[in-house]
Amino acid sequence: MDFTIIIEALPLLLKATLVTIGLALVSIVIALILGFFTALARISKMKLLKIIGTIYVSMFRGTPLLVQIFVIYFGLPQINISLDPIPSGILALSLNAGAYLSESFRASILAVEKGQMEAAVSMGMTYGEAMRRIILPQSIRIAIPTLSNTYIILIKDTSLVSVITVTELLQMSTLIIAKTFEPLTIYLVAAVLYWIVITFFTVILDRFEKRTSRHLA
Amino acid sequence: MEVIKLQNIKKSFNENIVLKDINLTVNKSEVVVIMGPSGSGKSTLLRCVTFLEEPDGGIIKLGEQEVTAGSQMNKQRKNDIRKLRQNTGFVFQQFNLFPHKTALENVMEGPMIIKKIAREKAKQKAITLLKKVGLADRMDHYPAQLSGGQQQRVAIARALSMEPMVMLYDEPTSALDPELVREVLQVMKELAKEGMTMIVVTHEMAFAKDAADRVIFMDDGLIIEEGSSYEIFNNPKEDRTKRFLQDVSEEIVLE
Ligand SMILES: Nc1ncnc2c1ncn2[C@@H]1O[C@H](COP(=O)(O)OP(=O)(O)O)[C@@H](O)[C@H]1O
Ligand SMILES: [Mg+2]
Numbered sequence: 001m002d003f004t005i006i007i008e009a010l011p012l013l014l015k016a017t018l019v020t021i022g023l024a025l026v027s028i029v030i031a032l033i034l035g036f037f038t039a040l041a042r043i044s045k046m047k048l049l050k051i052i053g054t055i056y057v058s059m060f061r062g063t064p065l066l067v068q069i070f071v072i073y074f075g076l077p078q079i080n081i082s083l084d085p086i087p088s089g090i091l092a093l094s095l096n097a098g099a100y101l102s103e104s105f106r107a108s109i110l111a112v113e114k115g116q117m118e119a120a121v122s123m124g125m126t127y128g129e130a131m132r133r134i135i136l137p138q139s140i141r142i143a144i145p146t147l148s149n150t151y152i153i154l155i156k157d158t159s160l161v162s163v164i165t166v167t168e169l170l171q172m173s174t175l176i177i178a179k180t181f182e183p184l185t186i187y188l189v190a191a192v193l194y195w196i197v198i199t200f201f202t203v204i205l206d207r208f209e210k211r212t213s214r215h216l217a
Numbered sequence: 218m219e220v221i222k223l224q225n226i227k228k229s230f231n232e233n234i235v236l237k238d239i240n241l242t243v244n245k246s247e248v249v250v251i252m253g254p255s256g257s258g259k260s261t262l263l264r265c266v267t268f269l270e271e272p273d274g275g276i277i278k279l280g281e282q283e284v285t286a287g288s289q290m291n292k293q294r295k296n297d298i299r300k301l302r303q304n305t306g307f308v309f310q311q312f313n314l315f316p317h318k319t320a321l322e323n324v325m326e327g328p329m330i331i332k333k334i335a336r337e338k339a340k341q342k343a344i345t346l347l348k349k350v351g352l353a354d355r356m357d358h359y360p361a362q363l364s365g366g367q368q369q370r371v372a373i374a375r376a377l378s379m380e381p382m383v384m385l386y387d388e389p390t391s392a393l394d395p396e397l398v399r400e401v402l403q404v405m406k407e408l409a410k411e412g413m414t415m416i417v418v419t420h421e422m423a424f425a426k427d428a429a430d431r432v433i434f435m436d437d438g439l440i441i442e443e444g445s446s447y448e449i450f451n452n453p454k455e456d457r458t459k460r461f462l463q464d465v466s467e468e469i470v471l472e
Contacts, residue, residue: 119313123327124303
């Protein structure tokens with residue numbers, strides 16, 4: 001292995017790592033919002049909302065992410081919706097993760113004991129107040145482990161948007177290799193960078209999880 | 218003066234007729250104890266009073282308010298039911314405290330969120346209530362850090378925080394270890410003495426003897442017999458009541 005190549009490539013790879021982190025962060029925020037409201041739609045009593053939510057989740061869980069990326073980036077321009085690579089990537093990643101998150105949110109809301117909703121409404125709270133004050137704070141705690149997991153998978157999935165020319169970490173590595181012809185060295189460096197990023201977030205999320213479940217028996 | 222009046226309450230779950238035709242009036246400051254075998258519909262009756270279960274038919278009157286069961290749900294009706302619930306304190310067998318909130322926060326929640334009372338004022342009120350149920354030194358504990366008896370006393374304080382016109386208790390001591398039953402019953406007796414109107418589903422005969430103005434015996438979705446605790450315990454008229462009392466006293470002997 002040639003260390004000068006690593007040192008020369010590192011600044012570009014680090015910059016690309018920031019793109020990867022950025023993609024993951026923006027996508028997870030959108031996915032959280034999307035997943036949250038989809039979960040509410042799926043447990044609501046309104047049929048139409050339920051159906052829309054169910055179809056969305058089923059479609060995005062039932063097809064490969066790579067196909068979703070292709071449909072959004074290469075397919076949509078045919079009906080005059082052209083998005084740049086980065087927005088396309090973010091859209092695909094958030095829609096995909098949102099579908100998974102809505103499942104964990106839904107399960108975690110349903111996992112809160114029935115007596116909690118009853119205690120809240122029996123005092124005179126509205127459904128919304130009971131959700132906001134009593135059910136959701138508890139269900140988020142229940143959901144945190146699966147949320148962390150989805151986020152870690154999302155970081156890995158960002159590498160798939162390299163196929164639509166987003167210069168995130170993997171795409172940047174490939175570009176550098178085209179010039180240096182050192183695939184083993186550069187891909188290993190990329191792997192280490194992914195590993196560092198993922199370990200970093202895993203540790204943070206684990207701590208967060210411990211802190212939030214402090215008072216529960 | 219009547220506080221709560223249930224008229225012709227009926228409730229079925231699918232084919233299972235659980236409440237056949239319940240009529241019950243409770244006056245101000247009256248303590249009514251409901252007894253009856255398991256599955257006779259006692260919990261369902263209490264839950265119907267606050268529409269945790271919607272009765273199939275009947276009328277529930279609380280103070281000046283009257284809510285008719287079984288009609289279509291709309292905004293006005295939702296508000297009526299909410300108002301009814303604000304005026305009834307419900308105490309569950311399993312306490313159902315909010316596990317992510319301290320004892321104090323549990324008791325502040327209703328006044329703050331539902332009655333929109335300022336935090337500081339709600340806090341003072343909650344402190345007073347927790348002192349009243351003997352938990353002044355446990356206010357900052359989370360439910361998981363409290364014994365069952367303490368949790369149930371917090372739950373009573375939480376129900377009282379809404380200043381209800383009537384308290385409903387569904388077997389409040391059934392989930393407790395025997396040595397913790399007394400402290401909860403003590404708080405309930407105290408409230409009864411202060412004039413709180415209460416409907417209590419319980420099999421605690423001693424509580425009924427001490428505190429009940431009236432004992433109701435339910436079986437199979439019907440009120441079979443009612444009277445003073447003395448009448449019901451010493452001179453039951455109906456066979457079913459006799460049999461039930463026999464069973465309950467045998468259980469006590471066995472313990
Ligand atoms: N949510 C429900 N769905 C279906 N059946 C129910 C439900 N709640 C109660 N029941 C039935 O109603 C009957 C009376 O139950 P319950 O009111 O809990 O009796 P009790 O409190 O006197 O033991 C039982 O047969 C029970 O199975
Ligand atoms: Mg019961």
